[in-house]
Amino acid sequence: MQTEEKQISIISESGLTLIEMLMSVSILVIIGGSAYFAFKTAVDAYHRTEAKILAAQRCRVAMDRLVTDLQNMYISLEAPELALYTQNGPSQLGDRDMLSFVTLVKTDPDPFLEQLANFQSQNAAQAPLPLLSDVQRVAYFVGPELLPGESVLSSRSFQGGVTSDTSTEQTGEYALFRVATTTLDPEAVIGTILQTGEVPQTDENGDPIYVDIVPLIAGLASFDLKYFDGETETWNTSWDDSESIPSAVQILITVQGEPQQIVSIDSTQLVLQGQPVAQPNSMTQSTMVYLPASATAGGAP
Numbered sequence: 001m002q003t004e005e006k007q008i009s010i011i012s013e014s015g016l017t018l019i020e021m022l023m024s025v026s027i028l029v030i031i032g033g034s035a036y037f038a039f040k041t042a043v044d045a046y047h048r049t050e051a052k053i054l055a056a057q058r059c060r061v062a063m064d065r066l067v068t069d070l071q072n073m074y075i076s077l078e079a080p081e082l083a084l085y086t087q088n089g090p091s092q093l094g095d096r097d098m099l100s101f102v103t104l105v106k107t108d109p110d111p112f113l114e115q116l117a118n119f120q121s122q123n124a125a126q127a128p129l130p131l132l133s134d135v136q137r138v139a140y141f142v143g144p145e146l147l148p149g150e151s152v153l154s155s156r157s158f159q160g161g162v163t164s165d166t167s168t169e170q171t172g173e174y175a176l177f178r179v180a181t182t183t184l185d186p187e188a189v190i191g192t193i194l195q196t197g198e199v200p201q202t203d204e205n206g207d208p209i210y211v212d213i214v215p216l217i218a219g220l221a222s223f224d225l226k227y228f229d230g231e232t233e234t235w236n237t238s239w240d241d242s243e244s245i246p247s248a249v250q251i252l253i254t255v256q257g258e259p260q261q262i263v264s265i266d267s268t269q270l271v272l273q274g275q276p277v278a279q280p281n282s283m284t285q286s287t288m289v290y291l292p293a294s295a296t297a298g299g300a301p
Contacts, residue, residue: 199211
């Protein structure tokens with residue numbers, strides 16, 4: 001009898017009670033939840049860092065292109081074709097400035113040699129091809145971002161001009177565009193694109209016009225330019241002095257990062273005391289370009 005009772009006692013003591021099982025499950029749940037929270041935090045931090053790196057790369061591409069053009073700028077105070085034109089475009093969600101000037105464009109392959117080879121391969125009876133000049137007028141402006149698969153020339157967002165209100169079919173986001181043309185007159189090509197959104201194909205003489213429109217950076221939040229007056233030592237939001245040129249140009253570009261899930265947001269929440277507030281995961285880069293003294297030409301072109 002004692003042996004049987006001892007065996008029953010050993011069997012009953014070898015199992016787990018309900019309380020022990022509940023405590024074990026609770027500990028496993030706490031450990032699993034902590035591990036999931038730590039893993040999710042690490043993944044979210046990785047995605048935020050990656051978004052900032054991509055935004056910084058997009059900023060740097062546009063910044064390098066603009067800095068290169070400014071360093072090769074050519075201005076003549078006596079020739080309107082070689083003048084510097086600026087426009088200040090402030091808004092509640094960020095500045096959308098415009099800048100246009102004449103610069104020396106380096107292309108690879110050389111368009112002059114390429115067109116010369118094409119011209120030599122043609123028959124003498126055919127009309128000669130116009131040779132492309134490396135002295136071009138460029139313009140940087142902010143316009144509606146293109147839809148997927150949509151080209152600049154066929155974009156419905158540019159109808160009516162980029163300086164006016166566009167249709168409601170646009171994406172609501174903006175991009176930084178660069179226009180380059182061999183026509184130095186700013187009103188012939190640049191002014192027409194900004195006001196009407198149309199790209200002229202020929203000039204007043206019927207000759208074809210070279211126009212190259214490239215979207216440099218998408219998801220643009222702000223494009224702000226400031227000009228330093230060396231005489232008064234002040235910064236101006238635009239440059240309207242036709243008798244002098246600025247000593248330096250400050251460039252500030254803000255690019256939106258990857259979109260995040262937002263429950264609800266109002267456009268007024270992005271403005272704090274009249275100052276624009278950067279959206280989450282946005283990247284802002286700034287640089288200053290000192291204009292070379294050789295950029296100013298005293299005589300006519």
